[in-house]
Amino acid sequence: MRRASFGWIAVLTLLWSGLHAVADAPTLWGIPVSEYAQRRAQLSKMLEPDQIALFASETTPPTRLKFRQESNFMYLTGLEAVDSVLVILPVGSPLGAEAVLFLPRQSRFSRLFDGPLPEPNEQTRRETGIQDLRERGELRAFLAEALQAHPRVLLNRPARAALADAIREANPEASLSGVERLMASLRVVKSPAEIALMRKAIEASIAGHRALAQRLAPGVYEYELEGAAQDAFRRHGSEREGYPMIIASGPNACILHYNANKRRVGANELVLVDIGAEYSYYTADLTRTYPASGKFTPRQRELYIAVLDAMKHAEKEAKPGITLGQLHQKVVAFFRNHPLRAKDENGNEQTLDRFFVHGLCHMLGMDVHDLDPNIPLKPGMVFTIEPGLYIPAEGIGIRIEDNYLVTETGVENLSRALPREPNEVERMVRSGRARR
Numbered sequence: 001m002r003r004a005s006f007g008w009i010a011v012l013t014l015l016w017s018g019l020h021a022v023a024d025a026p027t028l029w030g031i032p033v034s035e036y037a038q039r040r041a042q043l044s045k046m047l048e049p050d051q052i053a054l055f056a057s058e059t060t061p062p063t064r065l066k067f068r069q070e071s072n073f074m075y076l077t078g079l080e081a082v083d084s085v086l087v088i089l090p091v092g093s094p095l096g097a098e099a100v101l102f103l104p105r106q107s108r109f110s111r112l113f114d115g116p117l118p119e120p121n122e123q124t125r126r127e128t129g130i131q132d133l134r135e136r137g138e139l140r141a142f143l144a145e146a147l148q149a150h151p152r153v154l155l156n157r158p159a160r161a162a163l164a165d166a167i168r169e170a171n172p173e174a175s176l177s178g179v180e181r182l183m184a185s186l187r188v189v190k191s192p193a194e195i196a197l198m199r200k201a202i203e204a205s206i207a208g209h210r211a212l213a214q215r216l217a218p219g220v221y222e223y224e225l226e227g228a229a230q231d232a233f234r235r236h237g238s239e240r241e242g243y244p245m246i247i248a249s250g251p252n253a254c255i256l257h258y259n260a261n262k263r264r265v266g267a268n269e270l271v272l273v274d275i276g277a278e279y280s281y282y283t284a285d286l287t288r289t290y291p292a293s294g295k296f297t298p299r300q301r302e303l304y305i306a307v308l309d310a311m312k313h314a315e316k317e318a319k320p321g322i323t324l325g326q327l328h329q330k331v332v333a334f335f336r337n338h339p340l341r342a343k344d345e346n347g348n349e350q351t352l353d354r355f356f357v358h359g360l361c362h363m364l365g366m367d368v369h370d371l372d373p374n375i376p377l378k379p380g381m382v383f384t385i386e387p388g389l390y391i392p393a394e395g396i397g398i399r400i401e402d403n404y405l406v407t408e409t410g411v412e413n414l415s416r417a418l419p420r421e422p423n424e425v426e427r428m429v430r431s432g433r434a435r436r
């Protein structure tokens with residue numbers, strides 16, 4: 001008995017120190033450094049023996065733009081490096097280990113203008129766990145050798161622009177193609193650390209929606225609403241928006257990619273708000289449609305409820321094994337069978353499916369339309385459901401969108417804290433009135 005309890009104490013101590021190690025593990029942008037290493041190792045295993053994958057970082061942006069690292073480079077390194085190239089080699093390559101990172105030496109001027117950037121040194125090796133760091137200037141010679149053994153070259157977007165010439169020079173026979181298909185299968189299932197960051201992005205986005213809804217009233221400009229949402233995003237630690245905000249009042253809601261956000265909101269209009277905060281390189285994507293006056297008209301309300309019911313229908317069907325395309329078809333059928341009707345541009349009555357004109361779902365992650373390998377849902381995937389109806393003849397556009405995590409048995413609505421029932425949405429808008 002005594003020995004047994006000693007055993008238990010040993011197990012508990014081990015568990016405790018194990019948990020402690022996890023909590024203290026070094027991270028880059030909220031992701032454990034060891035997870036970046038796993039990603040690189042996994043990609044290396046996915047490559048054929050004659051393939052090689054090249055990921056160029058972004059370059060220093062022009063003055064008016066803020067830097068954002070390319071998502072695939074970031075996913076594999078966690079580094080906001082510039083003018084750098086990550087090479088992933090297949091398992092068993094004669095050229096060495098799976099990952100080689102080429103980094104420039106920083107000039108005195110660059111350090112003054114840009115602050116310190118990662119260089120090929122011991123500090124970067126320690127921070128990234130990438131052992132094979134080399135000078136950016138050595139890349140050409142490396143490619144000359146590497147492309148003999150690995151003539152099939154996979155490239156990310158910046159590499160297609162920056163390295164195509166160097167590759168042809170190194171081996172005129174080399175074949176070039178995009179690395180996105182492989183990255184899609186790698187990125188589509190999110191780790192617990194990634195899901196934690198997505199929850200943060202969603203939290204910031206919900207705060208943005210709340211602040212915006214409370215500011216909403218007839219007579220405000222769409223850009224004032226944008227400012228209210230941005231303020232809430234930043235207060236929640238978001239570094240930027242995941243995509244340009246869509247704040248579309250009245251007829252603008254029927255322009256799907258409207259983002260000028262400069263119209264004055266009229267009384268009794270709907271305002272379609274599609275916004276998402278980015279947090280540590282992961283983005284949310286949340287849409288609500290608000291009544292500017294704090295109350296839906298009867299017609300707005302019945303159409304709003306049709307969209308909400310379509311969404312709930314899709315939520316019930318979403319589970320591992322189904323594809324996003326199948327979910328889309330189920331919602332098209334739902335709208336086709338709905339008893340409500342609306343008139344098209346020629347004044348003819350149509351069933352509601354005629355007014356649902358975009359895809360129901362997309363994957364979500366580092367990019368708002370995240371890389372999608374087009375495979376059935378699996379636990380750990382994160383995606384959106386966003387039915388909408390756009391009826392220009394009535395000046396009505398309605399969309400509702402939440403973000404979902406696929407579980408073993410169905411989905412978890414990660415953005416459920418943001419109200420969407422019509423009464424609650426009305427209350428959200430009216431709650432701002434009392435404060436003014």
Ligand SMILES: [Mn+2]
Nearest residue numbers: 285384386401
């Ligand atoms: Mn979306």
